[in-house]
Structure formats: C-alpha cells, structure tokens
Amino acid sequence: MTDATSASPTAPADPSAGEDGAVVTAALLVIGNEVLSGRTRDANVQVFAKTLGARGVRLKEVRMVADDKAAIIDAVNALRAANDYVFTTGGIGPTHDDITTDCVAEAFGRAVELNAEAERRLRHHYGSETINDARLRMARIPAGAELVDNPVSHAPGFRLGNVFVMAGVPRIAQAMLDTVKDGLRGGAPVHSRAVTAYIREGDIAEPLGAIQERFPAVEIGSYPFVRGERLGTSVVARCTDATLAEAVVADVANAMRAAGADPNDAEGFDPQSGAVAAFHDGDES
Template sequence: MERAMGAEPITAALLVIGDEILSGRTKDKNIGHIAERLTEIGVDLREVRVVSDVEAHIVDALNALRARFTYVFTTGGIGPTHDDITADAVAKAFGVSIDVDPRARAMLLEYLAEKDLNAARLRMARIPAGADLIVNSVSKAPGFKIGNVYVMAGVPRIMHAMLEAVIPTLKTGAPMLSETVRANAREGDIAAPLAEIALRFPDVAIGSYPFMDDTGPNTNIVVRSRSRDRVNAARDAVAEMVGAQMVGAQ
C-alpha cells in the first residue's frame, strides 16, 4: 500500500447493485465489512448507494461517484445470469467495448472443466477493454478494475477475497482512531453539554449512540480523529462532562 502524504483525505464510495437487495430478499452483508476494512487503512468511505439491475441507473450512479471520490467499489451483478449486467454497465460508463477476456477465461478453467464452460458461465469472463483483473481465490471468476473503479462480486465470501486482493494496491491515509465513553445517562440529558464540547473540538468527530442496558436508556459517546492527541483530549473532556453530569443527577 502507498501511504498518502499531506492532509488530503483518501475517499471512497460503494455502489451496491442488485434488485434482490432493494426488494429485501437478500440482506446486504458487504457494506459493514468494506467500511471496516477501509477505515483500518485510512480510507474514508463517504457514500453508499444501492441501485437496481437497470443499466442506466448503474451508469448514472457510477459516473457520479467516480468523479467525486478517490475510489469507487461496486458489489454484485458479475455472475452468469441474464440480469448480471454490471460489467456491461461499467463498460458503457467508461465508453469502452466489452468481450470475453482470454485472461479471465483461463482463470475460469482453473475452476471448471472446458466442457462445463457454457455460454452462461462464460459471461463471467466478459471484461471491459483496458481493465485489470481482480483475483478471486474462492471461485476463480475475476472482478476487475478500470480507472478508479473496482468491480467485485456480491457473494460475501468471494467479495472478501477480492477486497483483500485489492487493498495492497490502494493509496492509504492515517487510520481513524476512536475512543468510546459510556455516559450512564440518557442521550437527551447530555445533548447540550456534548454540543459545547463539539464546538471546542471542531476537528474531532463526536457522536452519541443511545442503547438500552439493564438500567434502562444509556448512551455511548464516540470521539474520532486521526490525531491521537486530539482523540485523547476530546475523550477526557467528554469523560469529565459525564462525571459532572452524573454527580449533578445524584
């Protein structure tokens, strides 16, 4: 991985493709994993979109996202069935042709016998012109990269393998650091003093997350920054505020 220098963040978007996600038939398991892995290497996932298996929708979303972010990752729609149209849509977005790629075909033959490589399965070897392949260590059918767009499978196990193959090639930034303070207070009771702390630390992301425990409503306060000193300072301010709040409530 190449560590990016300077203050310019490395940003990413994720485009989830598939009618089955929008209908609720399939529950997405990739967004959280991708977000977590990108955070670990200092890439900010700024936007996630879900689009249907409609070529124009995929093209429009992809062109919008790739113009705004350092990287765009897509999941879904590169299988053997008639509605797996992601590769064609990506080719259209980039204005290039698409055909069976000899490299991708050879990869499929590492997993399938020649006699089993029917027309449907051969669709998985169709790659836009000029794209680089993304290795798939699980089922061999590759993803691909073109421009700043990384096209990966939707099946979580395969997507995970493709993502791990991609990560070493990415530019990365300083990892985002976080600390969590348990408030032992309701979110509404600490909202005003927490807002004051946020004004004192404009360079630190501060969020409150309510939950229920054995005593009733409670809140976790999470502070996030790439600076360890700033994270620690904001955490200490929050901890002090929560302590004063708890004393005042007794």
C-alpha cells in the same frame, strides 16, 4: 489519557485527512434488486468502511441501485467523478440479470470482450465437465480493465480507472477487497476511541456540543441504544491523531459523570457488537 482541557485541536478538520490536509474518499455502490426488495441484507458496508478506514480512505457515500442499466451507469459516473475510488458489489454473476460489467463498460465508453486470463481461470476452476456458456459470461471484461483476483470462487472482478467491480456475496467481496487494499493510496489511518454509559443522549447533548467546539479536528458521534429496559449512549471520537480522540472521550466521560452516569457501569457493552469496553482503544481495521 491526555487531559482534555490542555489538548489543542491541531489535526486537520476531516478525520481521514493526513498531515497535508488531503482527504482520500471512496464510495460504495451496491447493485441488485435482491437488496432493494429486502430479500437480501447487505453486509458489505461495515467491511468496506473498516477496511478502507484502516488505509486512510474515507467511505464518504453508500448508494444502492436496482439492476437497471441507466441507474447503474448514472451512479457509476456520478460517484467516480466525486471520489478517489468507487467500489461496486453485485451483478457480475452468470445470469441474465447480472449486468454490472456491461454498465461499467458503457460508463467508460469501453467494449466488453472475453478476457483470455479470466477465461483460463474459470476453465481451470470448473473443469471441462462443468464449464458452460453461462459461467463463461463471468469472463466478459471491459477492454483495458485490470483483473481483480477472487480467491474464493475464482470468477474475477476488475478495475477500470478508479472503479473496482466486485462480487456481491460478502465473503467473496471481502476477499477481493483484501487483494487490492494494499495498493490503495490513502491518508493517515483514522483512530477511534469510544466511551459508553447508561445515560440518555439528551442529558449530555449540551456538553457534547461544547466538546465538539473545542475539538473541531475530531469527528464526534453519539449513538443511543437500549439494553433490556435500560437506555444508554455510546460516544465515539474519530481522528488521525489518537491523542486528540483520547482527550475527547476523557472529556465526555467527565460529562457523563457530571450528569450522574458512570461509564464503568456499561463496561464491556457495545450496542453494535457487544464486545467493546467502556473505554475502547482501537484503529479502524
């Protein structure tokens, strides 16, 4: 790894900025009473964050709203004005409470119409014996919108302006995102490096602050965890310049050792997935 004392913070201040300093941002709008009631756990945030990050798009905000027309319209308009891209999940199914399509259409001032291609896909998928009016609701698309393919259940989403409307079921949402990700305009991919040790956050807070001052181009996050009866901390460095991120975690590892902790003791443990080594090299993909 690069010697942290000799590296210079030459990358842009935002970890998702490219060499020209441009930051490409996105927001995720999670729609559905079932999420806010606690009946359903949203599993899309991590998938969207990692997939977009690999494209150099920073997931800047995640917002959750109920199946409420005014709330959805307000959120869509606010988020699309503040971000390069907006992704919505949920509310495009066949039932009466699936109102996302109508809300997005109203936010853009568009009419909703039966899309011939969407209808063709649904009729082909379900066949004449099982297609019905409820399922054909999923062929209602705002005028002028571009269809987003659904390789799993075939009911398409759509894109209108900078807003992508997708299903809420995680497996379907991920498949739909995969069909559009290569067409997204992004900045430089963000690289992440991490170091983990059995040490309390407060024991390294001061040196972490000093390291952050030396590396303003790198986003440094500290994440405490409990494993059995042992307390530990993972420190993650994110930057478009991998060498800067590596320099930061090398400095952090030295600070951990100076405080009496050995990063090697926590090797192979990640508080999020349990699959990351003490020094973890990887892009956000």
